[in-house]
Amino acid sequence: MGIRVEEITCKSALTGSGSHYRLNPYGGCEHACAYCYATYLARWRGQSGPWGSWVQVKTNIPRVLERELARKQGIEVFLSTACDVYQPVEEKYRLTRQCLSVLALAAQREDGPGVRVLTKSDRVLHDVDVLTAFPPDRLQVGFSITTHDDETAALIEPGASAPSRRLAAVTTLTGAGIRAGLFVSPVLPYITERDLPALLDRAEQAGCRFVGFDLLNYLDQHVGGTLREAYEHLGADALARLEEARHSARYEPAVRRLISRAMRSRTFDDMQ
Numbered sequence: 001m002g003i004r005v006e007e008i009t010c011k012s013a014l015t016g017s018g019s020h021y022r023l024n025p026y027g028g029c030e031h032a033c034a035y036c037y038a039t040y041l042a043r044w045r046g047q048s049g050p051w052g053s054w055v056q057v058k059t060n061i062p063r064v065l066e067r068e069l070a071r072k073q074g075i076e077v078f079l080s081t082a083c084d085v086y087q088p089v090e091e092k093y094r095l096t097r098q099c100l101s102v103l104a105l106a107a108q109r110e111d112g113p114g115v116r117v118l119t120k121s122d123r124v125l126h127d128v129d130v131l132t133a134f135p136p137d138r139l140q141v142g143f144s145i146t147t148h149d150d151e152t153a154a155l156i157e158p159g160a161s162a163p164s165r166r167l168a169a170v171t172t173l174t175g176a177g178i179r180a181g182l183f184v185s186p187v188l189p190y191i192t193e194r195d196l197p198a199l200l201d202r203a204e205q206a207g208c209r210f211v212g213f214d215l216l217n218y219l220d221q222h223v224g225g226t227l228r229e230a231y232e233h234l235g236a237d238a239l240a241r242l243e244e245a246r247h248s249a250r251y252e253p254a255v256r257r258l259i260s261r262a263m264r265s266r267t268f269d270d271m272q
């Protein structure tokens with residue numbers, strides 16, 4: 001699929017309030033996950049075409065960020081909520097790298113920011129030199145993941161790195177002294193329910209420092225159609241479980257029990 005790339009400028013870099021801010025160098029996301037909650041942004045940003053077919057690039061964001069950080073103390077910055085900061089377009093524009101360089105410099109200050117990066121791409125490994133410039137207690141890198149199985153992930157997260165590559169990236173980052181781990185997000189009916197124990201085994205083998213879970217309801221109508229299409233490839237049992245979970249108040253309690261069982265006796269921090 002061809003990607004439409006639009007260069008834009010931004011007036012502000014950080015969004016949020018108090019001490020919690022988000023930083024999105026890009027609008028839209030080439031990873032095109034079937035459950036993506038950010039698809040509503042297409043209309044808001046005046047974009048047409050399927051989610052994953054366009055990206056807006058905020059070319060001036062590193063400079064805007066630098067100005068804003070000079071005025072803020074003791075904040076937490078999260079990359080990212082409405083895009084993956086290591087989607088393919090980063091290879092050309094390097095905006096995430098530039099923003100992280102600005103943040104790493106600011107993080108040297110006593111009142112500098114703490115930074116959390118969340119991605120589904122092992123392109124983050126291109127920036128190990130920048131990531132190791134942070135004070136270790138000021139940076140965390142998480143990989144969001146729904147299954148350890150590369151084939152299943154290719155159906156639901158077609159543009160992202162395979163889970164095996166994400167897990168290998170965790171090993172590389174922890175080896176470089178960076179606090180890295182996984183966010184099981186979202187916990188998908190049938191897929192994550194089936195794969196969680198094996199996924200956590202792989203997480204331990206990879207040296208994850210933490211595992212978090214996102215129990216937000218991603219199953220509502222705005223992601224329903226795309227997700228359903230992906231589940232059709234997995235067979236009738238998968239589709240039936242998806243439909244059951246979407247209409248049952250018992251899904252979330254069942255997931256909480258599943259997580260609690262699967263996390264028993266694990267060695268990493270549970271960040272549920």
Ligand code: SF4
Pocket residue numbers: 029030031032033035036037038081082083084120160
């Ligand atoms: S990586 Fe995140 S922002 Fe990108 S499509 Fe997937 S869920 Fe959406």
